[in-house]
Amino acid sequence: MSGSVAGAVPAGASRRIPEGFLLGTASAAHQVEGGLWNDWMRMERQDPWRIKDGSSAAAAIDHLHRYREDLEMLAGLGQNAQRFSIEWARVEPEPGRFDAAALRHYADVVATCRRLGMEPVVTLHHFTLPVWLADRGGLLDRAAPGLFARYAAVCAEFLGDAVRWWVTINEPNVLAAVAYSAGQWPPHRRSPVAAMRAQAALLRMHVAATRALRDVATRRGHRVMVSIAHHERPFRPLPGSAAARLAAPLPHYLFNRWFLRSCATGRLLPPVGGGQHLPGLAGSLDYLGVNFYTEERVRFDPRAYTTLFVSPQPDPSVPRSAAGWAIDPDAFRRVLTDLWREFHLPLLVTENGVADEDDELRPAYITDHLRAAMEAVREGADLRGYLYWTGFDNFEWLDGYAMRFGLIAVDRATLERRPKRSAAVYAEICRSRVIPPCTPPPGAEVSPPAPGGRARPRVRGSGRPRYPAGRTGSPDPG
Ligand code: NOJ
DSSP: OOOOOTTOOOSSOOEEOOTTOEEEEEOOHHHHOOSOOSHHHHHHHHOGGGSTTSOOSSSTTOHHHHHHHHHHHHHHTTOSEEEEEOOHHHHOSBTTBOOHHHHHHHHHHHHHHHHTTOEEEEEEESSOOOHHHHTTTGGGSTTHHHHHHHHHHHHHHHHGGGOOEEEEEEOHHHHIIIIIISOOSTTOOOOHHHHHHHHHHHHHHHHHHHHHHHHHHHHHTOOOEEEEEEEEOOEEEOTTOHHHHHHTHHHIIIIIIHHHHHHHHTEEOTTTSOSEEOTTTTTOOSSEEEEEOOOEEEEEOTTOGGGTTEEEOOOTTSOBOTTOOBOOHHHHHHHHHHHHHHHOOOEEEEEOOOOOTTSSSHHHHHHHHHHHHHHHHHTTOOEEEEEEEOSBOOOOGGGTTSSOOOSEEEOTTTOOEEEOHHHHHHHHHHHHOEEOSSOOOTTOOBOOOOTTSOOOOOBOOOSOOOOOOOOOOOOOOO
């Protein structure tokens, strides 16, 4: 491994993206499809006050019906990959009854991706559960791993050999923390112990689904790559605070490392388990899907028991997104190199993105983070691709539609799609396979890509990215 540039990603150098590197966007069924009935939809109906703008995912962006045009638009940006999730509740609306029309729908999504030259990256579980499973204990039901494996096997059989990249579970650490410890998502538990049990349950579900996917693939003589999408959110202690330095390793271990180290060792590591061997766990990751958004500066906080005694302490000198998350591309480089050095698994960035209402931050965010990713490659990381979160503005969980991560805006009244300036910037990168040395500042002239067509954006302007500093907002991961 070559000596790294300490502390900063070089801004001046352009970077060529390696041959075969996947470039695309990511999405999740509940956030885009509409017409769903699952534990989230039930919560949105029963407790609409929980969603900040009072909205729901009932219609979402109607991707269920518009997926062909939507995928054409994304392919028009020059993407060669696309991540999406299959909705368990749609495919298995009642226990043991699999819906052939739903399966045909997802098979067509996969086929459309392939026809448009985009490698499908398919997630089996992205935060939501069928109501019938939620009602019998959800993740904590003892039967959950077996039920999840059965669903995974049906999906693998049905989608045939067209899917190579699988994500069993999206962000198990976030789901366990937010739904079982912070109590904000269904099933609204507020117990760190329940959160640990949820992490263990998600681990067992991952193992069971991995085995099912591999069994189907082996029978068909097909090779698959299976992982989770791991959310990495480093907790960096505030400089000069010994208490923060002592407190930060525990949440880091439980949130960022427990799941991965359990997979690496094949054991249910303490404090969640007692170190017992779990058959099928070792080697259950063929690659490592990485979702990265931000790094947290933390201070010691004896009252913050649901976050294991650390609280975020925003650094006013670091620019922040509309979600209040610090923007620090060099933290991304560090995360990729750290994960590579510890686990030695091929990496795929399954999500990276920014909430930004007016698309002022996004062009620079994307180019800076891609440059950081290429720097990690230069330092030795085996990085296979980068998927921006997300193609279209969509339902951002408790934030409703107010938080916008998309390259393409969606008019809430008409659902009309309109590519933003950042779509043109991303399209130019996808087309040229070169990350520009600097990012067009807000106001620079950029032609948006034509819907459906190959993008030929004109990008003018120069200078370092300018982030409006000092924004604040919700610190919740999601
Ligand atoms: C990660 C989650 O997987 C995704 O569903 C969410 O929208 C983004 N983070 C942004 O918060």
